Amino acid sequence: xxxxxxxxxxxxxxxxxSQTDDKExxxxxxxxxxxxxxxxxxxxxxxxxxxxxxxGSVQAEQAVEYTKQKLDSLGLDxxxxxxxxxxxxxxxxxxxxxxxxxxxxxxxxPICALGGSIATPTGGIKANVIEVNGIEELEKLGRGKIEGKxxxxxxxxxxxxxxxxxxxxxxxxxxxxxxxEASKYxxxxxxxxxxxxxxxxxxxxxxxxxxxxxxxxxxxxxxxxTNGAELLSTTLKLNPEIKFYFKQNCRQLQDVKSYxxxxxxxxxxxxxxxxxxGGHLDSWDLGDGAHDDGAGCVQSMExxxxxxxxxxxxxxxIRVVLFMNEENGLKGAKTYAEIALSKNENHVFALESDAGxxxxxxxxxxxxxxxxxKILRWKSLFEPYYVHLFxxxxxxxxxxxxxxxxxxxxxxxxxxxxxxxxxxxxIDTFKHVNKRELELGAATMASLxxxxxxxxxxxxxxxxxx
Amino acid sequence: xxxxxxxxxxxxxxxxxSQTDDKExxxxxxxxxxxxxxxxxxxxxxxxxxxxxxxGSVQAEQAVEYTKQKLDSLGLDxxxxxxxxxxxxxxxxxxxxxxxxxxxxxxxxPICALGGSIATPTGGIKANVIEVNGIEELEKLGRGKIEGKxxxxxxxxxxxxxxxxxxxxxxxxxxxxxxxEASKYxxxxxxxxxxxxxxxxxxxxxxxxxxxxxxxxxxxxxxxxTNGAELLSTTLKLNPEIKFYFKQNCRQLQDVKSYxxxxxxxxxxxxxxxxxxGGHLDSWDLGDGAHDDGAGCVQSMExxxxxxxxxxxxxxxIRVVLFMNEENGLKGAKTYAEIALSKNENHVFALESDAGxxxxxxxxxxxxxxxxxKILRWKSLFEPYYVHLFxxxxxxxxxxxxxxxxxxxxxxxxxxxxxxxxxxxxIDTFKHVNKRELELGAATMASLxxxxxxxxxxxxxxxxxx
Numbered sequence: 001x002x003x004x005x006x007x008x009x010x011x012x013x014x015x016x017x018s019q020t021d022d023k024e025x026x027x028x029x030x031x032x033x034x035x036x037x038x039x040x041x042x043x044x045x046x047x048x049x050x051x052x053x054x055x056g057s058v059q060a061e062q063a064v065e066y067t068k069q070k071l072d073s074l075g076l077d078x079x080x081x082x083x084x085x086x087x088x089x090x091x092x093x094x095x096x097x098x099x100x101x102x103x104x105x106x107x108x109x110p111i112c113a114l115g116g117s118i119a120t121p122t123g124g125i126k127a128n129v130i131e132v133n134g135i136e137e138l139e140k141l142g143r144g145k146i147e148g149k150x151x152x153x154x155x156x157x158x159x160x161x162x163x164x165x166x167x168x169x170x171x172x173x174x175x176x177x178x179x180x181e182a183s184k185y186x187x188x189x190x191x192x193x194x195x196x197x198x199x200x201x202x203x204x205x206x207x208x209x210x211x212x213x214x215x216x217x218x219x220x221x222x223x224x225x226t227n228g229a230e231l232l233s234t235t236l237k238l239n240p241e242i243k244f245y246f247k248q249n250c251r252q253l254q255d256v257k258s259y260x261x262x263x264x265x266x267x268x269x270x271x272x273x274x275x276x277x278g279g280h281l282d283s284w285d286l287g288d289g290a291h292d293d294g295a296g297c298v299q300s301m302e303x304x305x306x307x308x309x310x311x312x313x314x315x316x317x318i319r320v321v322l323f324m325n326e327e328n329g330l331k332g333a334k335t336y337a338e339i340a341l342s343k344n345e346n347h348v349f350a351l352e353s354d355a356g357x358x359x360x361x362x363x364x365x366x367x368x369x370x371x372x373x374k375i376l377r378w379k380s381l382f383e384p385y386y387v388h389l390f391x392x393x394x395x396x397x398x399x400x401x402x403x404x405x406x407x408x409x410x411x412x413x414x415x416x417x418x419x420x421x422x423x424x425x426x427i428d429t430f431k432h433v434n435k436r437e438l439e440l441g442a443a444t445m446a447s448l449x450x451x452x453x454x455x456x457x458x459x460x461x462x463x464x465x466x
Numbered sequence: 467x468x469x470x471x472x473x474x475x476x477x478x479x480x481x482x483x484s485q486t487d488d489k490e491x492x493x494x495x496x497x498x499x500x501x502x503x504x505x506x507x508x509x510x511x512x513x514x515x516x517x518x519x520x521x522g523s524v525q526a527e528q529a530v531e532y533t534k535q536k537l538d539s540l541g542l543d544x545x546x547x548x549x550x551x552x553x554x555x556x557x558x559x560x561x562x563x564x565x566x567x568x569x570x571x572x573x574x575x576p577i578c579a580l581g582g583s584i585a586t587p588t589g590g591i592k593a594n595v596i597e598v599n600g601i602e603e604l605e606k607l608g609r610g611k612i613e614g615k616x617x618x619x620x621x622x623x624x625x626x627x628x629x630x631x632x633x634x635x636x637x638x639x640x641x642x643x644x645x646x647e648a649s650k651y652x653x654x655x656x657x658x659x660x661x662x663x664x665x666x667x668x669x670x671x672x673x674x675x676x677x678x679x680x681x682x683x684x685x686x687x688x689x690x691x692t693n694g695a696e697l698l699s700t701t702l703k704l705n706p707e708i709k710f711y712f713k714q715n716c717r718q719l720q721d722v723k724s725y726x727x728x729x730x731x732x733x734x735x736x737x738x739x740x741x742x743x744g745g746h747l748d749s750w751d752l753g754d755g756a757h758d759d760g761a762g763c764v765q766s767m768e769x770x771x772x773x774x775x776x777x778x779x780x781x782x783x784i785r786v787v788l789f790m791n792e793e794n795g796l797k798g799a800k801t802y803a804e805i806a807l808s809k810n811e812n813h814v815f816a817l818e819s820d821a822g823x824x825x826x827x828x829x830x831x832x833x834x835x836x837x838x839x840k841i842l843r844w845k846s847l848f849e850p851y852y853v854h855l856f857x858x859x860x861x862x863x864x865x866x867x868x869x870x871x872x873x874x875x876x877x878x879x880x881x882x883x884x885x886x887x888x889x890x891x892x893i894d895t896f897k898h899v900n901k902r903e904l905e906l907g908a909a910t911m912a913s914l915x916x917x918x919x920x921x922x923x924x925x926x927x928x929x930x931x932x
Contacts, residue, residue, distance in 0.1 A: 031626045159902070160497045162851050198901060359825070359881050361852060385628050386827060386881075388854035415825050415852075415881065417902045435664060436625070436883045 019381070022454075026381055026447045028310040033443035038305060039298040040435045042070060043357070046298065047288040047430035054285040055325040056088030056256045063281050064259045067297065067322055071263035074305050078266070081259040084335045086325040088253040089115055091285055095222060097191075097246035099235050100126070106245075107235075109228035111191065112203040112286060113248040114175060115328040116210070117221040124247030125150070125189050125220065131236050135173055135181050147186030150244050152236075153178050154193045154229055157420065164416040165355070168195055172206070179221040180211045189220045191244065193229040195420060201225045202425040205284040207328045222246055260332045261322040265304055269315035273456075276319050276350040277303045277449055280326035280333075280398055287428035291419065295357030295433060296412075297322045299442040306446040314453045316348065323398040326354070330397060337401035348459070349452045351410045351445060352396025356422070357438040358414035362389025363448060367408040370458040375408075378451050387444050389413055406459040408452070412445055485847070488920075492847055492913045494776040499909035504771060505764040506901045508536060509823070512764070513754040513896035520751040521791040522554030522722045529747050530725045533763065533788050537729035540771050544732070547725040550801045552791040554719040555581055557751055561688060563657075563712035565701050566592070572711075573701075575694035577657065578669040578752060579714040580641060581794040582676070583687040590713030591616070591655050591686065597702050601639055601647050613652030616710050618702075619644050620659045620695055623886065630882040631821070634661055638672070645687040646677045655686045657710065659695040661886060667691045668891040671750040673794045688712055726798045727788040731770055735781035739922075742785050742816040743769045743915055746792035746799075746864055753894035757885065761823030761899060763788045765878075765908040772912040780919045782814065789864040792820070796863060803867035814925070815918045817876045817911060818862025822888070823904040824880035828855025829914060833874040836924040841874075844917050853910050855879055872925040874918070878911055 033039075046053075046063060053060040064081065071079045095113055098106040113119075127150045132138060134155040138146065153174035157167035175192045182190050194204035203223045210218045224232065235242050261281060267273060279296020283289020300320045307314060324332035340347060351363075362382070365372055372392055379390050395409035403409060414437070422428040499505075512519075512529060519526040530547065537545045561579055564572040579585075593616045598604060600621040604612065619640035623633035641658045648656050660670035669689045676684050690698065701708050727747060733739060745762020749755020766786045773780060790798035806813060817829075828848070831838055838858055845856045861875035869875060880903070888894040 030628070034625045159500045162496070162906070164902075359883055386855065389852065417825055417906070418900050421900070434884050434887070436630075440628070440883070 022381055022451065025310065025312065025450055029306050029446045029450065030385055030443040032306055032309045033302065033439045034436065036309065037302065037439045037442070039302040039438055039442050042298040042301065043290060043294050043433060043438065044430055046294045047290040051288045052285040053281060053283045053289055055086045055258065055282040055328055057285070060258060060282050060324065064261055067261045067281065067301065071261065071301060071320070074263070075308065076263045076265055076304060079263040082262055082336065082339065084258050084260055084324050084332045085255050086258045086331045087329045088256045089328060090251055090253060092119070092249035092251060095246065095248040097222070097224070097244070099232055100243040100245060101235060101239065107231065109231060110201050110203050110225040111222045111228065111246055112205050113250040114192070114208040114221040114223055115205055115284065116208050116252065117179065117248070117250055118218050119249040119251060120189065120220045120247050124245055126243050126245040127188050128241065129232065129236060129244045131233055134171065135178060138181055138185055143185045146182065149187055150189045150191055151178070151182040151187040152191045152232060154233055156193060157195060157197050159197055164197060164420050167197065168420060171195065175206050175223065176208050177211070179208055179219050180213055183213060183217050183219045187219055192221065192223050194223045194226050195423065196226045197420050199226045199230060201227050202427055205286055205424040220248060222248060258324045260324055260336055262319060263304065264317055264319040265307065265314055267316040268313050271317050272346050273316040274319050274345055274347045275316050275449060275453055276321055276347055276399065277445060278321035278323060278398060279353050281322040282325050282327055284327055284424045286424065286426040287422070288430060289428060290430040290433050291356040291422050291428050292424065293326065293354045295438055295441070296353035299353045299438065299445055302442040303446040303449050306443065307450065312450060316453050318449060318453065326398050333398040333401050340402065347402050347407050348457050349408045350399040350402050351412065351448065352399045353412040353441060353445060354396045354398070355412065355416065356414050356419045357433040357441060358418060359437045360387055360412060360414050360441040360444040362387050362391070362413050364391050364393040364395060364411045364413050365408065366393065366395045366403070368459060371408050374458045382444065382447065385440065385444065408457045408459065410448070412441060414441055488847055488917065491776065491778065491916055495772050495912045495916065496851060496909040498772055498775045499768065499905045500902065502775065503768065503905045503908070505768040505904055505908050508764040508767065509756060509760050509899060509904065510896055512760045513756040517754045518751040519747060519749045519755055521552045521724065521748040521794055523751070526724060526748055526790065530727055533727045533747065533767065537727065537767060537786070540729070541774065542729045542731055542770060545729040548728055548802065548805065550724050550726055550790050550798045551721050552724045552797045553795045554722045555794060556717055556719060558585070558715035558717060561712065561714040563688070563710070565698055566709040566711060567701060567705065573697065575697060576667050576669050576691040577688040577694065577712055578671050579716040580658070580674040580687040580689055581671055581750065582674050582718065583645065583714070583716055584684050585715040585717060586655065586686045586713050590711055592709050592711040593654050594707065595698070595702060595710045597699055600637065601644060604647055604651055609651045612648065615653055616655045616657055617644065617648040617653040618657045618698060620699055622659060623661060623663050625663055630663060630886050633663065634886060637661065641672050641689065642674050643677070645674055645685050646679055649679060649683050649685045653685055655712070658687065658689050660689045660692050661889065662692045663886050665692045665696060667693050668893055671752055671890040686714060688714060724790045726790055726802055728785060729770065730783055730785040731773065731780055733782040734779050737783050738812050739782040740785050740811055740813045741782050741915060741919055742787055742813055742865065743911060744787035744789060744864060745819050747788040748791050748793055750793055750890045752890065752892040753888070754896060755894060756896040756899050757822040757888050757894050758890065759792070759820045761904055761907070762819035765819045765904065765911055768908040769912040769915055772909065773916065778916060782919050784915060784919065792864050799864040799867050806868065813868050813873050814923050815874045816861070816865040816868050817878065817914065818865045819878040819907060819911060820862045820864070821878065821880050821882065822885045823899040823907060824884060825903045826853055826878060826880050826907040826910040828853050828857070828879050830857050830859040830861065830877045830879050831874065832859065832861045832869070834925060837874050840924045848910065848913065851906065851910065874923045874925065876914070878907060880907055
């Protein structure tokens with residue numbers, strides 16, 4: 001039994017695991033990143049020289065050009081642009097909103113249009129408000145209490161959840177589907193409490209969808225800051241007859257051509273096995289997208305640079321992909337996956353960083369039990385770097401379309417406590433990214449990519465050294 | 467053998483460990499803190515209504531008064547002030563410095579006097595500069611190259627160390643002992659590179675000591691921002707004959723009376739066994755001391771509040787101590803330990819939070835192997851809260867004087883990446899503390915205090931339930 005177990009272990013986990021070499025390689029990676037990084041410099045340029053990179057914008061195209069040029073400078077085997085047709089939504093002039101307690105008595109509140117929303121009529125919308133604690137409450141209220149009103153979705157993120165992304169997941173459907181659902185009951189518009197755990201004055205942008213509802217049934221959708229939401233809720237409690245006014249002139253234009261930015265180091269042993277690392281190049285327009293997801297882009301670029309800098313020669317092809325249009329359409333990710341499928345490309349592993357440039361805590365893996373067991377054996381290698389979290393779960397939106405039975409998908413998991421202070425707001429800016437936290441993330445990603453390349457995954461689509 | 471092992475285990479670790487109860491209690495503690503905290507509100511007051519709390523200042527006394535009043539409101543069994551005689555050093559008017567490349571060609575650079583330093587002469591000091599990479603280089607240079615000059619300590623913190631406190635430890639002797647050592651070689655003053663991993667314009671204050679050198683041999687000591695240090699170093703490389711000028715009029719006044727602020731919940735079973743939790747109430751004067759150590763104070767106060775809020779009745783006495791004068795004398799800590807010894811008080815455990823209000827990563831324990839083994843058994847209880855780090859090492863400066871063979875000392879270990887961006891500077895301010903990160907720290911501390919109280923330590927000075 002024991003002997004058989006050993007044989008099985010060797011079969012499953014590959015060549016004898018040289019922990020000392022791996023320790024040294026990880027140390028070399030972290031050292032190189034903490035002392036000779038480019039990631040922070042690149043992020044500074046993306047954030048402060050280019051700025052917010054809304055899909056279809058001039059800035060998004062500048063970011064394509066800049067990152068391609070930087071990848072070109074890294075001495076990779078191949079760098080290219082992959083054309084993608086993307087939606088182009090524009091915000092227009094700044095939005096304006098107020099609560100009208102009585103005719104003539106108004107309080108301005110900060111709002112922003114949700115991405116994909118239609119404009120209000122030129123003169124704005126003014127209507128009574130019905131507050132709900134999530135989409136589920138609409139049905140109970142029924143058309144009688146909703147028709148002609150603005151639905152105010154005010155379900156807050158749950159502060160007791162330690163992982164703030166769980167709190168986000170449990171109420172973001174208000175933002176994404178709130179307009180579609182409310183329009184079914186005759187609402188004239190919706191206002192959504194910003195996806196933010198703290199009370200402040202920043203409205204949070206984010207994508208929404210009308211699904212398949214007809215053009216004439218579509219209603220304008222905006223987010224309100226958490227302080228604004230508290231004020232609106234309190235005012236409604238005092239007098240349910242108050243009115244809310246807002247005006248936005250965002251528009252959906254014709255689709256345009258954009259690009260995914262791709263670079264790779266060809267594998268020296270298994271060139272047809274592809275290990276992907278990436279983030280998304282587009283961002284919302286209110287801030288400069290430093291955390292979401294400039295950080296993930298520069299970290300992914302740095303992974304390839306670090307492997308070269310430390311003299312590591314990958315056995316498999318290591319490919320960085322900077323996806324376009326994650327925020328409002330996912331067209332870059334879908335196009336990439338379609339092309340990969342049509343070319344019969346063999347992606348064995350994909351890692352995305354899209355949760356902010358904060359101190360890395362670990363990874364989440366979407367893979368088979370066998371693969372997870374194999375990966376868990378490397379966990380102790382990361383502990384000297386205070387990276388402890390290896391869990392099964394989701395990965396990243398851009399690599400999701402690559403999912404199949406064999407591929408191992410992974411997401412970097414940075415500390416999540418501050419993320420929703422900045423997410424999709426005017427304060428998602430470079431100055432809120434700490435250089436060392438960003439760099440530790442890049443080194444942590446490069447370390448995992450190195451281990452995956454060296455030992456392969458446990459799944460059937462990997463090469464001879466499994 | 468096995469049976470004996472079991473018996474031994476029971477003897478060592480106490481009553482059957484009811485992990486389910488403990489899980490529930492930790493969940494109750496974290497929930498209460500993340501939804502009903504006072505810590506952030508208290509810190510706001512300490513930071514924004516009171517401000518920097520330099521020992522001996524009016525603000526330090528206001529902080530004594532405020533925290534005592536808040537402890538009084540918590541319904542503890544006893545709250546009191548413990549008198550402490552403390553040093554009083556004052557900064558005086560803002561410091562001023564420049565690099566003089568040629569007579570009349572000057573560049574101003576940001577400096578601040580180090581705590582405990584003497585003033586320059588009224589007209590300032592201007593002299594040639596000798597740069598050294600740490601105290602060790604003084605001997606090699608000898609009096610010939612040092613006499614009459616300003617010694618410029620420019621050893622940087624090592625960015626490749628993951629734990630930034632290690633980087634701090636390895637060069638902070640330049641700041642603490644630099645003046646004393648340089649004066650032995652006839653230096654007229656010292657300038658120290660700020661203890662900061664990044665390049666910016668903030669000089670970092672901090673304590674220094676002249677040791678036993680005579681009054682007439684004492685020389686002024688100041689810190690220069692990291693950008694200033696880089697400029698000075700570059701300028702010196704171009705021309706070693708440049709001069710540096712600075713002026714400061716800080717003074718050491720007569721000692722004054724201040725206080726440690728103390729509150730406790732009397733133990734229901736072992737009232738004579740004391741579990742201490744604390745931080746230090748004093749801070750440097752440039753910022754408002756929100757991270758160092760307002761955070762540790764409010765977290766420690768919150769520990770007692772959380773135990774009461776969750777209905778837990780401690781078996782042992784749980785005492786919060788807000789120490790005075792950690793930054794430049796440690797008089798609060800020394801006085802507290804002397805009085806505890808004179809009263810024959812039995813401290814079984816002490817926990818300090820003095821590493822910033824950042825996301826808690828775990829604890830460092832200064833204790834016996836037996837105690838550490840016992841504590842390690844609780845580690846998995848903390849993992850749902852992303853608290854993974856249980857290591858042996860130091861604890862905290864204020865609880866250090868309590869050290870003996872039996873006591874377990876512990877330090878909260880928050881994420882350390884951002885700490886030295888703020889430490890002892892004008893940007894150690896409230897707005898750089900994230901509410902949730904602060905709260906998670908408080909809940910993590912309360913959870914450990916709960917477990918220590920419930921199960922005791924393994925050492926001989928604990929009661930019947932060991």
